[in-house]
Amino acid sequence: MKTIEKEILPTKQECTDSLKNVIDALYVLNGKWKIALILSLVQSPKRFNEILKQIDGISPKVLAKELKDLEFNGFIKRNVYETTSINxxxxxxDYSLTLKSVIAELSAWGEQHREKIKQSMRK
Incomplete structure (x- = not known):
């Protein structure tokens, strides 16, 4: 690694590897709903309509697609209960919990960004 004014800069290979990792993560978590869905389901298990009511603005078609994607990638589990009507x-x-620090950082950054925008609008 090179050092510039006491700051260690990554090598070209480290940058390339890091970029690949970020691209992979964004590929799996892309879209505006996936992290919100994971956060909702980490709080408690829910039925389809409960999720639909909790996440304002998501359509049933998009919700169904996002749930399938999250299940495919191991973030959520779909439990089918055969009662008088199928629930x-x-x-x-548990794999969803590996995103806990990522979600916390995004939340903190989102709050900081919102404040920055509010400040710039006051000027």
Whole structure:
């Protein structure tokens, strides 16, 4: 690594590897709803309509697609209960919890960004 004014800069290979990792993460978590869905289901398991009511603005078609994507990638589990009518409950997997620090950082950054925008609008 090179050092510029006491700051260690990554090598070209480290940058390339880091970029690949970020691209992979964004590919899996892309879109405006996936992290919100994971956060909702980490709080508690929910049925489809409960999720639909909690996440304002998502359409049923988009919700169905996003849930399938999250299930495919191991972030959520779809539980089917055969009662008089079939009940389907979605819940976060332990793998979802690996995003805890990522979600916390995004939340903190979002709050900071919102404040920055408010400040710039006051000028």
């Amino acid at each position: 389907i409950v979605y819940e976060a997997t």
